[in-house]
Amino acid sequence: MTNIYAVILAAGQGTRMKSKLYKVLHPVCGKPMVEHVIDQISGLHTEQIVTIVGHGADKVKAQLGSRSAYALQAEQLGTAHAVIQAQSILEGKEGCTLIVCGDTPLIQTSTMEALVKHHEDTNAKATILTAYAERPDGYGRIIRGADNSVSRIVEHKDASPEERAVKEINTGTYCFDNKALFDALKKVSNDNVQGEYYLPDVIEILKAAGETVSAYQTESFDETLGVNDRVALSEAERLMRARINEQHMRAGVTIIDPQNTYIGPDVVIGSDTVVHPGTVLSGSTTIGEDCIIGPNSEINECEIGNRTFIRQSAAFDSQIGSDVNIGPFAHIRPQSNLADEVKIGNFVEVKKASFGKGSKASHLSYIGDAQVGSDVNIGCGTITVNYDGKNKFLTTIEDGAFIGCNSNLVAPVTVKKGAYVAAGSTITDEVPEESMAIARARQVNKENYVRKIFPKND
Template identity: 75%
Template sequence: MSTRYAIILAAGQGTRMKSKLYKVLHPVCGKPMVQHVVDQISRLHIEEMVTIIGHGAEKVKSQLGSQSQYALQEQQLGTAHAVIQAKDMLAGKQGVTLVVCGDTPLIKAETMEALFKQHEETQAKATVLTAKATDPTGYGRVIRNDQGYVEKIVEHKDASDQERNIKEINTGTYCFDNLALFTALEQVSNDNVQGEYYLPDVIEILKKQGKTVTAYQTAEFEETLGVNDRIALSEAERILRKRINESHMRNGVTLIDPATSYIGSDVKIGQDTVIYPGTILTGKTEIGSECVIGPNSEIKECHVGNGTNIRQSVAHDSSIGSFVNIGPFAHIRPKSDIHDDVKIGNFVEIKKANFGKGSKASHLSYIGDAEVGKDVNIGCGSITVNYDGKNKFLTKIEDHVFVGCNSNLVAPVTIGKGSYVAAGSTITSDVPEDALSIARARQVNKENYVEKLNHKK
């Protein structure tokens, strides 16, 4: 196998997107387009990867980090001009170079591997990734000779009527012999209407030199989709979401209504988990087996154990154990750690809290900046009072504590193991182990008060 290199074209601003966000950074299924491309290339045996950046250069570098090297295209003068920016890194090296656009988020590693294989087996100097389009209008047509090799690529506007009837189109992804590529790039002219340097011209140069140019046709036209506007972006989202959902279903996950289930490309889900309609799973979320998620739940960057139910609730950047019941209408905010066998009920908010095994807050509570032990009961309407307007403070509730309804635990405070807090209490001092703490005004009954009140009217 030849030494392999990859060049990703990601310098364009994407004016048709009509956005302050640079085109290749627009997300598809929760991940920037260019990141999809890089992730797929990273599955191949690539020696060096170079991303050509221009508009939004620093933001693209921030997104991809050390996954790639970078070359700056200060002026966008065409695809050939973009590729030649990698000259200092790749020119003079023997091997095969993949060139792919950063706005093609649907392209698969398997397809690029097949393109490499075709290129190496035919010992070609260039191999074009092609696809068969139902409507090829606007695409460059791939003209093959009798042996199946590429004779030329003709742009739609320059094609004859006979050539326009050809359905096989150039997708804009190529493999090149690296030495031949950079030699031919020096000969590319900008003598055209746009005054730009076009990469397909390299194909014509190689053909004139008598070099072999071949093509590999992918079976899926959809994966070659280039995103240039919001309409194409939504189409890419639809296609990738369908692909992701079908993959989970094949792996033993039940999606009650795949059309309304939004699952990110990095999400992992265990077997026999059921996803109900309106559910959104994003980031590097991991859901265990035999869970029930939804309907209408949003889970982002969370780890969820086995057998857990999350109904009509939101959870972000947190760990949720096994056999946990959450919802309906609960909110698990970042940096929360929900242990096994916990119940978080309706209209309960947990934030930056460690919530122990077997504990429960069944309804209408706020638990923020807290350490909750195991087998704790937090009554309806109880809260940890963690904020004084400037600073946040910690509440500690130790094992086997019972907190009565409508209690305020004013942090910093510790509720000792096995203790009880009477309903309606406002706790401002530590509670010892096994104590009953009552912190409320003594009840006073004013007898005959209503009669006196009515008499004054």
């Protein structure tokens, strides 16, 4: 295969989105549209990717980083004008150049591979990615000659009734011979109502020069969807979600209700895991085999082992082992590390804390900035008092310790191995190994006190 280059058109502001966020940065399934595009292009092993930026250039660059070179289209004067901004980077190079819009998040590597192959097989100077549209209104039509070659692209507003009946449409994705592309771009005129330079005019220039122009029709019209407003964004989200969920189900994951399950494109799930409705899995989350997730759970940037059960709970940026039981209504905050066989029960919040194997906090507790050993039992209502209004401090609970209900562990403090803390205690000093700490006022009963305060009328 010849050298492949790619140009991503990402300079437009997207006024129809009616948003402060630049169009190509709007997320689809949790990832900006333009990043979906570059992910798929990267699968082609391109020699060079150039992203054309304009509005929001710095934010687009910050999102894509070193994965692309950049060219600035300071003034938006049409698609041909956008591509020619890459001239200093690509002109004169041998190979073919893909032109892809940054607002087409559904396009796939396999489709672009097929487009490039068709381009090479037909020895074309330009190849248009086309699709069959049941309702082609608003799209440019592909008009083919008697030999099935492309005669021209005609815009909907300029098409005759016969041409409007054609349902093969121009998707806006192209493959060009790189040298022919930049030679032709210099000849594109802006002699039109909008006064802009249009990329489809390159097709006419190449045809007039007697060059071969071909078209490859993708089987999936959905892949070619361009997002120009919030309605199309919602449709892209729906289609992408369905694609992602199908991939997981075909790989052995049970998704009870795919229409109400939201899984990001970078999530990895092991076989025989069951995902219940209302669940949101995002970021680079990895879930092992035989887990049960949900219903109504939110998990972001977590690594989860096998056979773990997380129901009606939220977990973020944390490590969660195998055979762990979380929820319902638990909150695992960032930088937590739960070892195998840990139980985090209902209304328990864990923040920047580690739990050793087999430890439990089953009810109504806050465990923050803590190191909890193995086989520790933390009773209902326990709080690690980690913040003095200015600084955070560490609580250490060693292996086998037992923390009674309604205890306050005022950090920095250590409960040593095998120690007990009596219910209702406020612990401010170290508890020695295998000792019991009782830190509460002694109970005093005042006989007949209520009668003295509230005497009864006889």
